[in-house]
Amino acid sequence: MRKFSLIVALVLPFLTHSAVHAQEFDAAIGAGTMIAPSASSASGNHAPVTLSGGTYPVFSADLLLKRRFGVSGELAWRASRNLYGGFQPERPLFYDINGIYAPKLGKHAAAELMAGVGWASIRFYQALPPAAPSLAPTSSAAIISWVTSGAASVTTFTATSSFAPKRTLPDPK
Numbered sequence: 276m277r278k279f280s281l282i283v284a285l286v287l288p289f290l291t292h293s294a295v296h297a298q299e300f301d302a303a304i305g306a307g308t309m310i311a312p313s314a315s316s317a318s319g320n321h322a323p324v325t326l327s328g329g330t331y332p333v334f335s336a337d338l339l340l341k342r343r344f345g346v347s348g349e350l351a352w353r354a355s356r357n358l359y360g361g362f363q364p365e366r367p368l369f370y371d372i373n374g375i376y377a378p379k380l381g382k383h384a385a386a387e388l389m390a391g392v393g394w395a396s397i398r399f400y401q402a403l404p405p406a407a408p409s410l411a412p413t414s415s416a417a418i419i420s421w422v423t424s425g426a427a428s429v430t431t432f433t434a435t436s437s438f439a440p441k442r443t444l445p446d447p448k
Contacts, residue, residue: 299339299377307331307351309367326367330354337375337387347373347389356400364400369393371424383431390425 311326332354337347352368359365371393379385396419
């Protein structure tokens with residue numbers, strides 16, 4: 276997955292270079308949390324596990340290409356390890372790629388409609404034996420699942436530009 280992400284990051288600017296004059300690019304950094312059913316609602320022949328809580332840093336970006344259509348992506352992960360089933364250290368990661376449509380709703384508002392696919396990856400960690408101190412302190416295994424995503428939002432803004440107008444100073448003589 277890392278190789279694919281690197282290839283996309285290196286190739287995407289060249290694919291969009293020919294019509295850069297009409298694009299909009301937004302990037303965001305944030306944090307959130309997860310809310311999921313409690314472990315007591317589990318059924319079946321397995322140990323109940325909860326996924327709720329914890330801080331999830333989030334990085335996202337979108338690029339509108341033509342007629343308010345574009346692409347967006349997002350990456351979120353749990354900032355600290357959690358205990359899966361009360362004993363196994365784990366850290367979930369979520370990432371997705373979406374198509375986006377962002378029509379204007381007047382002079383000071385815009386909508387965003389997104390749909391796409393993503394992946395949920397849970398990384399399990401286990402300490403390596405003390406006989407191998409030169410190696411990394413943990414080893415990990417991952418379970419990856421496909422997910423679908425969708426979102427709708429309305430954004431309001433008060434200014435059309437964040438740049439100050441250029442001012443010329445009089446020539447001192």
